[in-house]
Amino acid sequence: MTPKTFFELKPSGSRTSTGGVSPLGGEYDEYLQGYDVPRSQNGSETRFRTTGTTEVPPESLFYPPHNGNGRRAGASRSWWWAEIASVAGSIAAMVALVIVLALFDGRALSQWNFFIQPNTIISILVMVSKTSMLLAVSACLSQLKWKHFHDRPRPLNDLQIFDSASRGPLGSLYLMGNLRLGAVLAFFFAVVTTASVAIDPTAQQILQFPSRITKLENVASKLGVAEQYSSRAFRNKYPESDASRISQANQKHLHEDFYLEYFNGDTLLLQSSLLNAIFGSIPEPSYSCPPPATSCSWPDFSTLGVCRSYRNLTEVAAPACNATSSNDKSPTRNLTCMYDYHGRNRSEFLVDMKWNLVAKPGPDGKMQGYPADWTWYQAMSTIHTDKFGHQTLSMTSVKMLNGNSPVNGKTPPPTEMLQSDWYLCEHTHHGATIDSGRLTPGRVVSAPLTPLRNTTVPASNMGAGPGGLYDESFVTYRADGGTGREYTVGQYQFSRLYAFLKSALDNRFGLFDNATRVESGGSLGALLPMGYYMNLTDHAALTGRVAEGVSAQMRSKTPAGDNDELTMLEGAAFRAETYIHVRWPWVLLALIEVVAAAVLVTVTIFITRGQPLLKSSVMALLLHGLDGWEEEGKAGSLETEKDLEERSKGMTARLCEDDNGWLRFSKSF
Incomplete structure (x- = not known):
């Protein structure tokens, strides 16, 4: 046939089903199954043809399969x-x-x-x-x-x-x-x-993969809570190892055992711990937050402790000063002042400050008295005991502010007067936790304790073994302003603890003997320059650390604690875990x-x-080539992809059948 240009589709003559076989074999026979093709009156199919004809080699003809009644078979799925x-x-x-x-x-x-x-x-x-x-x-x-x-x-x-x-x-x-x-x-x-x-x-x-805190069901955390205080450092009890000798009333052994029990290894531990608290290193209560727990928490709890009150008495201080001199011609005179204040407990010791004054010309040329030997700092402590045996500790301190100020008459140099009190109280903790090994006490609410009664226990009944060294008094307290709970403290043991604090806090620091001798410290002055340290330290912070140190010891037990009657409060243990x-x-x-x-x-x-399922078949593009283009449809030997793309943009075609039923990309206008 001679090829002709296609521009529209027209019905051609009818052709009956031939049952021809496609040269592509059975696989391609189903290519056009299901096409909706118009039919003639006799049941033969009406074919679309081009207005011209194309010479198709007989070996390339495609004959779509038909069913018995002249219709194409349905497309295979x-x-x-x-x-x-x-x-x-x-x-x-x-x-x-x-x-x-x-x-x-x-x-x-x-x-x-x-x-x-x-x-x-x-x-x-x-x-x-x-x-x-x-x-x-x-x-x-x-x-x-x-x-x-x-x-x-x-x-x-x-x-x-x-x-x-x-x-x-x-x-x-x-x-x-x-x-x-x-x-x-x-x-x-x-x-x-x-x-x-x-x-x-x-x-x-x-x-x-964030982290979260997970509660550990098989791990229990514990935290020390003091419901009563029985000191390990200051014991009122015979050593149990010497019970046999004591029972024989051997007075020599009794005397030796007394001193062995009065001072022991726990005494040194407690005293060093309290000194460390004064210097800023506060111990922690006993606690346990065992691995694999990384944090622990406890419900709200109340515990026995020590509180501190602090006041600056400089504005209300009432020093009583006395000036003396050896003779009227002496260039020096002595000034001694006893510091008192309104509302002082009558049992509280007064603080005295002493200055040796030397006459020197002042800024105006007149002779004035200036300190030559003087006291820079003085602190005095007092243990107060009421009718129940309840004890408190107070400390009053006076600090000279300027040693270069002239002193006239009986007016002392500029000074500052401070006062602190320590007393038993109840600490109620809200939200105490341990995180990464560090104890956080949470929010703490404190309430003073009111003494209720004093109970005396004979020495023979003091615990296991042969008994105590002597009768012991126990004071029972109630937290009226707090939870209302009751706490018990041994009077003898607590008095010894206050006695040690008194010996550590009673200090004086100054220059004496015509400024040739420096005195710094009370009973510990030969070992520690406590007076020098206390003169330079913020008293509000120092006295607060003392209260925290004693409270921590009351909530601790062996090996570093001091309370034999400690209660361990159980809490919840948690672990930080990574989750999905x-x-x-x-x-x-x-x-x-x-x-x-x-x-x-x-x-x-x-x-x-019903359409041919050709998908990405390359063979289909080859066999269903272009129809209706002559020389302009042919590609040159040196064309590039871009050349072909530009040419194809101007070539409009439609996929349809020719006279022989062969699908071609036929030229359209």
């Missing part, structure tokens, strides 16, 4: 099984991903017992889902290009656009920018392909992609039913 399986595999992988995430969301990472880490599992499932999905999407895009040209005439360049879109996101972007509404279904496929680029990065954001947290919004993209792909594949199968 077997060609979509691979895509359906891909979509099913993608959905299955996504369902598995959701199940895994739901099962381990909120669980401790330590419960993940697989050798593959959670992020690896997610990456594998997402990769399987994405790959399976894109296989089906690519096949559908390839199939839609045949429908694109079958529906109406299109530029041949659209073939290249569809082919590129089926290969990946870059081609899909090009399709979205060029075809737009010209191929709506392909456009959505291109969107799915392009969006798939973000699936892997978003999958990395699905899991988060699923951020579900990051799963949405993968889910939407899979659902969208499944819907689009289903729609593609439906709208392309």
Whole structure:
């Protein structure tokens, strides 16, 4: 036949079913099954032909198969099984991903017992889902290009656009920018392909591994609480190891045992601990927060302790000064001042300050008295005992502020007067915790204790063994302003603790003997320059540390504590653990992609039913070549891809049958 140019489709003569065999074999026989082709009155098919004819080699003719009544057989759906399986595999992988995430969301990472880490599992499932999905999407895009040209005439360049879109996101972007509404279904496929680029990065954001605090059911924490105080350092008890000798009334041994028990290793530990508290190192109560716990907490609790009150008495100080001199011609005179204040406890010791004054010319040239030997600092402590045997400790201190000020008459140099009291009280702790080995007391509310009664226990009844050294008095207190609970303290033991603090705090610091001798310290002055230290230290902080140090010792037991009757309060133990947290919004993209792909594949199968299932077949492009172009349709030997693209943009074709039923890309105007 002589080829002719195609510009419209017209019905040709009828042709009955021949049952011919395609040269491509049985696989291609189903290519055109299901086409809706007009029929003649006798049942034969009406064929579309070109206005011209094309010489088709007989060996290349394609004869579509027919059924017995002259209609083509229905299109086989077997060609979509691979895509359906891909979509099913993608959905299955996504369902598995959701199940895994739901099962381990909120669980401790330590419960993940697989050798593959959670992020690896997610990456594998997402990769399987994405790959399976894109296989089906690519096949559908390839199939839609045949429908694109079958529906109406299109530029041949659209073939290249569809082919590129089926290969990946870059081609899909090009399709979205060029075809737009010209191929709506392909456009959505291109969107799915392009969006798939973000699936892997978003999958990395699905899991988060924060830390949380988890309660340990089989671990108990403990914290020292003092409901009564029985000192280990100051014992009123015979050593049990010497019970046999004491029972024989050996006075020599009794005398030796008395001193062995009066001072012991625990005495040194307590005294050194209290000194350390004065210097700023405060001990901690007894506690236990055993591994694997990293933190512990306790319910609100109340405990016996020591509180401190602090006042600056400078404004109300009333020094009584007396000035003396050896004779009227002496250039020196002595000034001694006894410091008192309104409201002082009558049993409290007064503080005296002494200065030796030397006459020197002042700024105006007149002779004035200046300190030569003087007291810089003086502190006096007093133990107060009431009718119940309840004891408190007070300390009054006077500090000279400026030694270069002239002294006239009986007016002392500028001084500061401070006063502190220590007393038994109840500490109520709210929110005490231990975190990373550090004890935090929480919010502490303090209430003074009121003595209720004094109970005397004979020495013979003092605990196990042969008894105590002598009778012991125990004072019972009640926290009237707090919880109302009662606490018991041994009078003898507590008086010895206050006695040690008094010996440590009673200090004087100054220059004497014409400034040739420095005195710093009271009973500890030969060992520690306590007077010098206390003169330079903030008294409010120092006295507060003393109260905290004594309270900590009352809440501690062996080896570093002082309370034999300590109660250990149980609390809760916790451990910081890493757990798996699923951020579900990051799963949405993968889910939407899979659902969208499944819907689009289903729609593609439906709208392309009855059409040839060629998909990405290269052979189909070769066999269904161009029809209607002569020399202008031929390619040169040195053409580039760009040259072909430019030429194809001006070539409009439609996929249809010629006179012989062969599908061709026929030229259209």
